[in-house]
Amino acid sequence: MADTGTATPRERYRAQIRAEIKEHAWQQIATTGASALSLNAIAKQMGMSGPALYRYYANRDELITELIRDAYRSLADTLRSTAAEAAEGSGEEGGAGLAGLAHAVRDWALRDPQRYLLIYGTPVPGYHAPDDITAISSQIMTLLLDAASAAPPRHPESPLDHHLAARRAWAGDHPAPPAVLHRALSFWTRIHGVLSLELAGHFAGMGFDPALLFAAELDDLLTC
Amino acid sequence: MADTGTATPRERYRAQIRAEIKEHAWQQIATTGASALSLNAIAKQMGMSGPALYRYYANRDELITELIRDAYRSLADTLRSTAAEAAEGSGEEGGAGLAGLAHAVRDWALRDPQRYLLIYGTPVPGYHAPDDITAISSQIMTLLLDAASAAPPRHPESPLDHHLAARRAWAGDHPAPPAVLHRALSFWTRIHGVLSLELAGHFAGMGFDPALLFAAELDDLLTC
DNA sequence: TGTACATCAGTGAACGCGCGTTCACTGATGTAC
DNA sequence: TGTACATCAGTGAACGCGCGTTCACTGATGTAC
Numbered sequence A, B: 001m002a003d004t005g006t007a008t009p010r011e012r013y014r015a016q017i018r019a020e021i022k023e024h025a026w027q028q029i030a031t032t033g034a035s036a037l038s039l040n041a042i043a044k045q046m047g048m049s050g051p052a053l054y055r056y057y058a059n060r061d062e063l064i065t066e067l068i069r070d071a072y073r074s075l076a077d078t079l080r081s082t083a084a085e086a087a088e089g090s091g092e093e094g095g096a097g098l099a100g101l102a103h104a105v106r107d108w109a110l111r112d113p114q115r116y117l118l119i120y121g122t123p124v125p126g127y128h129a130p131d132d133i134t135a136i137s138s139q140i141m142t143l144l145l146d147a148a149s150a151a152p153p154r155h156p157e158s159p160l161d162h163h164l165a166a167r168r169a170w171a172g173d174h175p176a177p178p179a180v181l182h183r184a185l186s187f188w189t190r191i192h193g194v195l196s197l198e199l200a201g202h203f204a205g206m207g208f209d210p211a212l213l214f215a216a217e218l219d220d221l222l223t224c
Numbered sequence C, D: 001t002g003t004a005c006a007t008c009a010g011t012g013a014a015c016g017c018g019c020g021t022t023c024a025c026t027g028a029t030g031t032a033c
Helices: A009-032 A039-045 A050-055 A060-088 A096-111 A113-120 A131-150 A159-166 A178-199 A210-223 B009-032 B039-045 B050-055 B060-088 B096-111 B113-120 B131-150 B159-166 B178-199 B210-223
Strands: none
Touching (some): A009 A060, A039 A050, A060 A131, A096 A131, A096 A178, A113 A178, A159 A178, A159 B210, A178 A210, A178 B210, A210 B178, B009 B039, B060 B096, B060 B113, B096 B113, B096 B178, B113 B178, B131 B178, B159 B178
């Protein structure tokens, strides 16, 4: 991934420290939340002085932006490889693709809840993501649309379908039929609904198994 | 609501200032997010010195807790009166109750997005709500269960239904049939899915009308 | 292989800031006789 | 109605803290001849 081939030792060192900083940042986010992320605290944890980090990130905002970028990229990569595996596997039957993506999203999110919440949770008011990040997030949308295309339509076309089709810029002008645009969007909102409540701890203490609820939602989504 | 009948002038004054503090707190949350809430900033905005607020709230945490409590209470009140109106209206047909609640939730949330996100968005790691708050949130669950009870079952009973019925403590031991427990839970997650993405701004710039997507989700939820 | 110079990682001191919170106080408001 | 006392809202000074960020610096690492 990183082209260590042409990199000088210094460049490799820099890349390593940058990675180490991000690791500690994630660790800190996991315990105190993203809004409390502190450069000084990270430095202390790494046994360095605070100002040292400014060799690696221009400021706090740049670090947070890179964390968000990494999160989107990681999710996009995960979904891409899941989709690729499903395509290679025995002839794709409709819906298997979406089911695979759904479980991939959940697994990815449970591995590090704060990472999911950083990109899909409550946003910091005033923060505006740079363009390249919205580009990655639309790659994710495209993966959903591809998988949704493989599944047969279950409903007659609705007014919303045409509303969506008439403004498909958000779908990167994906050539899917109107019902598929709707399907992908609905998939996204439903997965996010169960998953975000689980990650935010709203099911904690309720006694049932969130995995079963997730599976039921997914099943309903695919067969209905 | 507040029993101003027996209250002394001083008590009424105190109640008024407490309310004013909360108003400014909400205003501040709306612009900078809940985690950046600052007592000093509120005091300054009210033309008082910082320490003055300690006459009204023991500390920052107590204020935040009260904001959360108020948010839950307000939502519970809104849903309760919506349910009451629906019951008074022409003989309740199944599903009308849930549809009414869904729109009531959305209207309530759009009126002040940060208020919804404060209770259902990304939680502050480490914060644990006091018992009386979880009691209000389970009142909300009961309202959903009542409305879900009126709608006829659409699906054969699933394994999840029984899983939920076997541990219905989270439902306040509501005597609803298993399928209804599942229905209410699914209603909650689906409404939250569309709504939270809308409130978090994830649909912004996509060009379609979130209200239509919400309506379509609701329709699918009720008729399917 | 050795020397001279440039690059760059990291330090420590310092800046101004705003935070939550405490404390001793003033002055106004209410209460008791 | 008037006086004496208690209650309580709000102030200003002060505390320690951690934050982001800058700056001039040391010392190690790499580069050029």
